[in-house]
């Protein structure tokens with residue numbers, strides 16, 4: 001049962017910021033602050049507050065329900081506490097990859113943060129036809145640094161047990177266990193799809209080999225407590241742009257954060273890379289984004305190996321490092337496949353595919369890619385083999401074939 005707390009409306013934000021001492025040292029009137037709501041994700045509210053003098057802040061508040069569904073889908077606002085905790089951990093090891101957090105108000109489940117309005121959501125930029133820039137490298141570095149620092153390699157055994165205890169996030173984990181790793185393979189009221197894939201959706205629900213592989217990925221998600229994750233690292237959780245002539249990539253929204261399998265963060269990202277690639281190939285046959293899988297994997301692998309000599313427990317030898325990274329790779333391919341599938345036949349879908357003039361061919365092809373990745377994750381050895389496997393999957397009209 002969630003306790004009562006203050007749910008902010010746009011007109012409350014100036015007073016809220018004043019009470020909490022923001023725009024420090026200035027007595028300001030409500031009319032000095034322009035506030036507008038920019039809530040975009042499925043769960044929370046976000047307000048941007050801009051002072052007359054140009055300074056600005058973002059206030060993000062968790063509601064006691066899923067924002068896009070309303071009070072009929074209650075959800076604990078404790079997810080904001082998980083998000084604040086994740087930001088603290090990432091800020092300690094990769095501050096340039098996340099927005100600056102100015103404060104967390106645990107009483108009202110509200111974060112006051114850097115305003116990222118000068119940047120743009122990566123998914124939107126991709127949908128308009130642009131490329132990834134340095135986003136995949138940033139993702140690889142983000143995942144490697146957060147994973148290493150919060151694993152048994154980067155922390156003492158006792159610190160790790162404390163991390164495990166403080167980082168449980170049961171309600172949001174259950175969303176992923178259900179929406180990503182179960183419902184797409186069952187009859188469920190959350191599920192919907194483009195009419196062109198109705199046959200594939202039915203075939204996937206009746207596919208015992210696929211079901212067993214998803215069961216394994218689901219169990220690994222539930223039990224594979226390797227390191228603290230972002231937990232929802234899709235292209236809508238990344239802002240990109242330029243500041244002072246330099247490229248900026250900011251990864252945000254880690255409210256699904258918990259201690260889980262490292263491959264989940266990379267896999268979720270790759271699922272969204274593949275969706276962006278499927279869109280790009282339809283709109284311009286010579287286009288494509290599959291190199292982003294290699295870029296993010298290389299950045300992750302290089303960063304993780306660079307950190308390895310600093311591990312706190314040297315019983316873990318170099319041969320074990322290779323084995324661990326192989327496991328992360330294999331898991332990531334499986335989660336990439338599961339992410340594509342759930343984004344096509346599950347609850348939360350992708351504008352990348354939905355906004356195509358004819359979503360059918362790319363959507364069918366993406367679903368087939370998802371299944372292949374789940375089933376073949378143990379045999380696809382490197383990004384080159386993954387690229388080959390993906391480009392060999394054509395849609396019904398031949399688009400996408402190598």
Ligand code: SR1
Pocket residue numbers: 041042043066175176179180232347348
């Ligand atoms: C009810 S939440 C649906 C989806 O939105 C979030 O961004 C997660 O991806 C979740 O699965």
Ligand code: MG
Pocket residue numbers: 041042232237253
């Ligand atoms: Mg989100």
